[in-house]
Amino acid sequence: MNALLTDPWFYAAAIPAVILVGLSKGGFGGAVGFVGVPLMALVMPPVQAAAILLPILVLMDMVSLWTWRGVFDRLTLATMLPGALAGIGLGWLTAALVTADMVRFIVGAVAIVFVTRWVYQQFRHGSVYAAQPNRIAAAFWGAVAGFTSFVAHVGGPPFQVYALPLRMDPKVLTGTGAIFFAVTNAVKLVPYFALGQFDTTNLTASAVLMPMAPLATLAGAWLVRRMRPEVFYPFTYATVAIIGLKLIWDGVIQMF
Incomplete structure (x- = not known):
């Protein structure tokens, strides 16, 4: 019998993690899903938590792609995905050097700076301010998203750092994110398999969850x-801030 499946603490952490990640994959509060690995890491090593979640993420991606089919921004995908693939490659090459705790701290710090910048822009430009597409910025944040997604499935904040200020329709933003992470998660299957993370346990x-x-x-x-943009965006930024603080806290505690 798999000892993990008889541990009640596994279910106490994994069930809420999968539900929150699923809500995020559906587009409700993208930042909420970033607690998946940190939450499961309370009862198991972060690397194992990431490995268990990856097949589940791929299944969620398939549902999300079907749900949001035909609704996406082509330019955002074209400029971010090449960087994401490069970021995944970098994560694979440095897998033995970079810890999940380091990534949590870095991603958390980026998220807080991102939200602070958004709050400043609201006071300076008002709630209708929208950034313009930028290929260099898209490639950079795509690479960061690919790297952090590979290490700890926390590619959402870097993706949103670039995509949220564009102020796309919430449905278009969600559909674009669905394709972006469906591609990155599918690509991640190869290095995760090569690193021996898909064992029977x-x-x-994954199958049970x-x-x-x-x-x-x-x-x-x-x-x-059913959410209006004036509700969707403040809610999403607020959840990014909360999870950013949580990631910083977890990273600092584990590193020091």
Whole structure:
């Protein structure tokens, strides 16, 4: 018997993690899903938590792609995905050197700076301010998203650092993110397999948790379709700030 599957603490951490990640995949509060690995890491090594979640993320991506089919921004994808693939490659090359705690701290700090910048822009330009597309910025943040996604499945904040200020329609933003992370998660399967993370224990745990994945994803999509932009954006920025602080706290505590 798999010892992990008989541990009640595994379910206490993993079930809420999968539900929150699913809601995020559906588009409801993108930052909420970033607690997936940190939450599961309370009861298991972060690397194992990331390995268990990855097949579940791929299933959620399939549901999200179907839910948001035909709704996306082509330019954002074209400028961010090449960088994301490079970031995944860098994560693979440095897998033995970079810890998940270091990545949590860095991503958390980026998220807080990002939200602070947004608050400043609201006071200076008002709530209708929208940034212009920038290929260099898109490639850079795509690479950061790919790298942090590979290490700890926390590619959302870097993606949102670039995408949120564009102020796309919430449905377009969600559909664009769905394609972006479907591609990055599918690509991540190769290095995770090569690094030996898909053993029987981890795959069995993934299979047990998978039935919740599509339901949580569809619930997130249902909520997004009913949220107005003036509610969606402040909510998303607020969740980015909360998770950013949580990631910084976790990273500092574990490193020091």
